[in-house]
Amino acid sequence: MVYQPAEDSYLLEKEVKSLISKLKNKELDKxxxxxxxxxxxxxxxxxxxxxxKMSNVLCVDIDEEVIDFLKKQKLQAVQSNLFSNxxxxxxxIIFNAPYLPEDKDEKKxxxxxxxxxxxxxxxxxxxxxEQAKQHLNKEGKILLxxxxxxxxRVILKEAKQLGYKYKKLAEQKLFFEKLFxxxxxxD
Numbered sequence: 001m002v003y004q005p006a007e008d009s010y011l012l013e014k015e016v017k018s019l020i021s022k023l024k025n026k027e028l029d030k031x032x033x034x035x036x037x038x039x040x041x042x043x044x045x046x047x048x049x050x051x052x053k054m055s056n057v058l059c060v061d062i063d064e065e066v067i068d069f070l071k072k073q074k075l076q077a078v079q080s081n082l083f084s085n086x087x088x089x090x091x092x093i094i095f096n097a098p099y100l101p102e103d104k105d106e107k108k109x110x111x112x113x114x115x116x117x118x119x120x121x122x123x124x125x126x127x128x129x130e131q132a133k134q135h136l137n138k139e140g141k142i143l144l145x146x147x148x149x150x151x152x153r154v155i156l157k158e159a160k161q162l163g164y165k166y167k168k169l170a171e172q173k174l175f176f177e178k179l180f181x182x183x184x185x186x187d
Contacts, residue, residue, distance in 0.1 A: 002069050003039030007172065008179050012096050012145045013046045015169050015181045019092070019143065020050035032088065033057045034135065036095040036128065038077065041070050043094040060086060082124075083131040093132055093142045097125045125150060126158050133162065133186055142184040143169070147177045156182075163187045 005013075023031065028051040035044040038059035048054050059070045059077040070077035078085055125146055132142055142164075146155060159166055163186055170181040 001063065002066050003037075005040055005042045007174055008096055008145055008147075009040070009042050011170055011172050011179055012094065012143065012181055013042055015143055015183075016043055016046045016094055017050050018169075019141070019183075020047060020052060023051075025051070028052055029056075031056060031092060032090045032137070034086070034088075034090040034093045035059045036082070036093060037061055037097060038070055038075075039066060039096070041073055041075050043096065044070075044075050045073075047092070047094070058086075058088070058090075082128055083135055086135060089135050089137045089140070091137050091140050093136065093140070095128060095142065096145045097128060125155055129155075129159055129162055129164065129184070132184075133164075136186055140186070143181060144184060145179060145181050147179055149177050152180060159184060 020028070020031075031052050033044070033047045033052050033056060035041065035047070035057065038044060038061045041059055044057045044059050047057050054074075055076070057076065059075050060080045061067055061070070061077070062079065062081050064079055067077045067079045080086055125144070128144075136142070146152065156166060164184045165187045166182050166184045168180055169183050172179045
């Protein structure tokens, strides 16, 4: 199922546009972007609209239906469980990660929800950070969105142990949670 943009998507999109707008025009031709867990492709589209060449943007999602949808949008798309089918390196990796703890009622649905990041709400994010380092160019950046329900202290502690430097770029309060966008760099 294609994840439709919501508050989290729009918050991350704003930070993607802001980061790319700070680059010099001559750099834009060389920037390679990976939109992990692409869903609707909103982050890939934001990158392209901000000046990144379409041929330098790759969408990745685990869901075959999403990949078909993205290809119909003329986006480059690869089906992959995180980086399992990705060989390249990128200057920017964007991930609107699943960030909620497992819902006790998920078994009723017959599958894990698109927003579930594991039993505690951070497992997929940690796995992503472990793998992402191998796919970042020198001075590459990661823009990662997660929630206060994802146990940010755990994520940031693990990121530090993995050799990342990080800074919070944005925060948005919703009804029952706070969303955060962080920038990660390899130390």
